[in-house]
Every structure is written in structure tokens, then in C-alpha cells.
Amino acid sequence: MSNVKLAIMYYSSTGSNYKLAKWAEEGAKTTGADVKVLRVPETAPKEAVESNPAWKAHLEETKDVPEATLDDLEWADAIIFSTPTRFGNVPAQMKQFFDTAGGLWMEGKLVNKVVSAMTSAQNAHGGQEQTLLSLYTSMFHWGALVATPGYTDESIFAGGGNPYGTSVTVDQDGKMQEDVEAAVKHQAKRTVQVAEWVKNGQQ
Amino acid sequence: MSNVKLAIMYYSSTGSNYKLAKWAEEGAKTTGADVKVLRVPETAPKEAVESNPAWKAHLEETKDVPEATLDDLEWADAIIFSTPTRFGNVPAQMKQFFDTAGGLWMEGKLVNKVVSAMTSAQNAHGGQEQTLLSLYTSMFHWGALVATPGYTDESIFAGGGNPYGTSVTVDQDGKMQEDVEAAVKHQAKRTVQVAEWVKNGQQ
């Protein structure tokens, strides 16, 4: 029974990364970890959201998901980020959330968090690798321990074999092109497991 | 006499990247290029800005600098971005500006822009390389032609020899630690020159 506190922090405009986050939650809960699914705050202007029916609908649907806060960052032993790719990097919304953590960073409160990440893109090679690696670069600034899936499970290959984190191609209608559910669940369990080693090892 | 239209788009909270942008303007103007210095919109909440006197003062000082727009992106033959590093990546403000260009991107209107970038950080190795490289990754999505300084001028070495773009270390009082003025001016001239080749070559 894991004693790990896991925050799954996602940003999603039309739902793909919310789905990844929920699968991760399912996977992580089988370990007994204390899991929170948290929505990274939307920062886009209201007009932008309103102009895209799928975006507006998803925001409405998830309005009861708690927003990710700095307290959650501090609380967590492990964090799984899930984020779309935008031009080969995390979207501004996710970056904005990271940027607000300057105070915690200065106090050293982000150190030794065990981190992994997931992503989605419209094209198979549309920045899926690079978005994850950019995110990890920020995590190195935080002093996090980065625990990617590598090729630690057969399920990873079905999702396209991304060793940096589960990634999925989503077409213009929002349909996932690969079956990554098992890969997501494996990643969640692995992240919790590494965090458990680190936590128990420290005691 | 260059016929190149150059947009120098900077984000600056306390002034370092504004200074880099102004030096770039000076350098570029010696080529006869048509140069605009443009401020990437601030997206931080008012409270955040107000809580930091240096940030508030700089925003006030530069309130007459025109804000960068999508029209400016379309107008430009060449773009020099100047941006601080935040956790080894561009700040949310800069990313937000990129993210709004999805429409232009879809219409193919960002293709073949000649691009280079500059950055600043508090530590010498605090993400200065990685911020520039992340920015270029986004530029590859746009179909830009990335023309970094490399080691094309002696001045580059004085600034720490960053081949990806001029970068400067800025201490907590906002004082630049290296003399990068000549490197910035060289970079500006080189960016215009490459853009001129591309523009004239196309005619």
C-alpha cells in the first residue's frame, strides 16, 4: 500500500489530456497512493475560449475539477503533468503555472519531487518528444527527479514507443489515434513506485 | 541599403531584454532596414506586477512601446526575439504570444521568416542555451529559417560565446555581467543580412 502523494496536473482545452489524466489516476489508485487530479488554470481570454465550441464545452464539463495550486505542488511527493503540445513546447497555460512557482523554488520546496509527463499532438511527430523534454528541462531547475517510462513495459510500444512519456496523436475531431490507456496506467504506477522508493529511502 | 522589414519582439519584466532589443535596433538600423521594436504583451495578473517595484516601473516606462501583434508577424521578413529565461524555457508571456499565431500558421503566413533570438538569465548557465533552443523549436513549426550567430564575429566571444544567440547574465540588481552590446549589434546585422539574401534571392 503506497504512502505516496501524487498530483496529476493537466491542462486540456478540448479533453485529450483530461482523459490521459483520468487514466493516470486509475492506474495510480491501484497502488494505494493518495491521488489528486488537478486542472492547470485556463489563462486564455474568454473570447478565445468562446470562439471554439469544443474548448468551451470541455471547460464547462470540467468546472468542478479543482484547480492546481502552489499548495498542491508543495503537497505532492510525485507529479505527473499532462499537456498538449503547442509549436513543440508546452502551452502558455502550463508555462504560466510553472512561472508562478518562483517563490516555492526559492525556498527549495520543489526539490526531489518525482516527475514524469504525458502529451498529445495533432501530428505523430508534431512536437510530442520535444514538449516532454522542454518540460523536464524546467523540472531540472526545480531539482526534481525525472522518472520517465523508458522502455520499461510492453504497453509503451503500442503507444508509439515514446520513452520520454506517454504521447498520443489526436485528430481534428478529438479522436485518439493510438491506444495508450495501458501505457498511461503503467507510467502512473511507475511514477508512484519511484516516488515510494525515494520517500521510503529517505526515512 | 537593406530592404528588409525587421521586427524586434521582446518581453521584459525589469528591462534587460528591452535594452537588448534597443541595441539590436541600433545595429539593424545601420543596414538601412525598416525596424520596429515591439513589446510582447504582459499577461501576468496586475497584482503580480504591482508586487515588484522594478517590474511595475519598467512596464510604466515602456508603456508607449507598441505591442507586438499578429500583423507585425505577418509584416516582418525577419524577426529577432528577446526574452528572459524562466526555468530553462521562454516565459509564459512569450509563449502566449506564439500560441496566438495558430491562425497565421494555418494559412502558411509564418513560412520563411528569418529568425534569431537573444536571452538573459540570473545565472550564467541558468537556461540561457536551452531557452533559445526551445524558441527555435517553435520556429521550426512555423517554417522559419533559423539564422543564429554561430561564431561569425569576434564580439560573440566577449559575451560568453553563445552560438545560439546573444545571452547575458543579469544580477539581482538588474546589472548585466558581460558586455554584450557589440554581440547584439552583430547579431542584428547578421539577421538582416540573411533576410536580405532570402528576400532578394526570391525576386
Next chain:
Amino acid sequence: MSNVKLAIMYYSSTGSNYKLAKWAEEGAKTTGADVKVLRVPETAPKEAVESNPAWKAHLEETKDVPEATLDDLEWADAIIFSTPTRFGNVPAQMKQFFDTAGGLWMEGKLVNKVVSAMTSAQNAHGGQEQTLLSLYTSMFHWGALVATPGYTDESIFAGGGNPYGTSVTVDQDGKMQEDVEAAVKHQAKRTVQVAEWVKNGQQ
């Protein structure tokens, strides 16, 4: 009729990148460019090659392809590199070739080459993006102008929409999983076109 001198420099152990290089040659030749296909020298110990029949056979088959030399680097206006990914980076053979160019680099003879690259991997997300981006990082040191495909042609989407360069997934039997021939030819033509602009613009 293009006046560009294009070097297509590939490393291939079992033939995929040789095939990409040959397609690029075909594409580039339609522009009238002066094209050389050049094999980056094998540096693996003889035993390693002998132990893999496909590797040995391909090396034998291509023994008449001229080896890439420093003179070819100097000669070229434009270079297309084609290389497999090994653990998310270029293989040692390709890196060894780059590393030998220190002398040319010091003399400034690598400046302003127009460069793009292609790659292959066994998994769809097995380092295809990152291998290209690492290669471009080295090119920035050389002062090259990096001209990736972006999304400048419909054919790019069929190959998985990699804006950093054409990439292909190759199964364990050496079979390409996506049809990238048109994307490769487009990339070759685009690389020549940009190099032509730069070359003519300089005159």
C-alpha cells in the same frame, strides 16, 4: 536551373537512410542542382559489422558510394544529413564525422551552409524529433542556416508531420512504416531553394 551545390551526407547501417538519401537526390536533381550523395564513414569495429548480416550486406552493397570528406563540407552550399537515431541522438559515426570538422570550423568555412536533416527509428516516438534537433544544435555551432520543412507541403503530413525534417519508422525487418518518399523529395527541393536564395542573394 539551380546553381546550388548540395551534399547529401548519410549514415546507414542497414539501408533506410541510404534510401532516404537516394530519394533526396532524386528530388534535388529536378531543380538542376549539383548533387552528391556521400556516405559518412563507418567507424564501428569490424566484428560488430560482421555480427549483423544486414549491416554487413548493406556496407558491401554501398562500397562504391564515395565517403563524405571535409572537402565535401567545404564544397557544399547546402547539406542534407540523413541518419538513424540511436538513443535519441545521432549515432557515434555521424558525430565522429562532425567532430573531425574542428579545423574547418576554426577557419569559418562552415558558415552559412543551408542545412536540413532526416532520420529513422524503430519506434514512432523513438527519438525521431530529438535526433534532428540535436543535429541542428551542432549546426548552430557551425553558423549554418537551418531550413527545416516546417509544414510547407501537404506531403509532410503523410509522413507523420515532423516539422524538423522527414522521419520514418522502420520495423525490425527494415520495412518503412510510413510513405515518406514525397516528403523527402519536397524537403530536398526546399533545401535547394533556400540555398539558392542565399547564394543568389549574396551575389
Next chain:
Amino acid sequence: MSNVKLAIMYYSSTGSNYKLAKWAEEGAKTTGADVKVLRVPETAPKEAVESNPAWKAHLEETKDVPEATLDDLEWADAIIFSTPTRFGNVPAQMKQFFDTAGGLWMEGKLVNKVVSAMTSAQNAHGGQEQTLLSLYTSMFHWGALVATPGYTDESIFAGGGNPYGTSVTVDQDGKMQEDVEAAVKHQAKRTVQVAEWVKNGQQ
């Protein structure tokens, strides 16, 4: 008293990374870890080495340092790599060593190694960040746990504040420009500490 087995694997042509490796050894030994300093095999042609007196001399001086082997990779709980930068990436010698680990990788024997890295370059921004990050990309393929220094100790700032790993600027006479000894020792202790958590946590 740490029960961790640490391999410090370095490549050095003229001695800087050997020095970093020896400092790391000193730091790590204070934890009681079982430490091996291992030389990544030289693969450059004899003529290249002979043509550079400093290179030849260093190779001669360190001829009794054991060469890093695949068995050492398998043996280690934790690995610290130390490598110069060459054009913003690891040199061919280091990449060649990684590339030979394909067999171990396939058997899953590289999983959960705790890894960090150090580097040197002639210019302050001459690829010091990017070399470390490229190396970590390969480590993600291996399923390693990447534990960089972040900003976990005051000593890191003296060395230029590189959160990805200790890096040092070395002038043309081989003189280190920053005092990184304390940062190296801290990094070594931190790498051992994280590996100890992981190892003990697993038991």
C-alpha cells in the same frame, strides 16, 4: 554508510573531465559508496591523438585508469558521466560507448540507474547546457532516473549555476575559469544519496 555502487565514467582528451571525475570520486567516497572511476575508450585515430601533444600526454598519463565496460554499466546503481562538449553535444567517443549498450538495453539491464552528468567547454555558453541535456535524452531511453543538481546547494552558484549538472569553462591552455570543485563534490554526494534512496526503497 552508503551501500551504493557508483561508476564515474568520463571521457577526457586533455584532462579537464578527468579532474572533474576525480573530484566527484573524492566527494562520493565521503558517503562510503563503492566508487569506480572509469575511462570511456578513446576511438580517435592514432594520428589525431599524436598530432596534439596535450591529448597524447593525457592519454599516456591515464593509461592505468580502467576502461569503462558494459559490465560496469550493469554493476552500477548510479552513474556520473563527465564529458567535454563538442559542437553542443557529447563527443563521438562518449556516444560510441552509449551505442554499444544496445544489448544491455534490450535486456532491460539499464533501467532505474540513477544518473547525473558534468561537462566542460571552451566558451561559457559553448554548449554546456545542451551537452548535458542531450546526454539525459539518451538516459531516458535507458529508463534511467535523472537526478540533476538543480539548485540544491550554495556551491552550484559559484560554478555558474548550471542546474543540469556541473559545467566548467576551460581556456585554451586547459585552465578552468570557475571554481567548481565544491559543486562537483556536492553533485557526487547528491547522486549517491538519491541512488541510496532508490536502492533502499526497493528493499
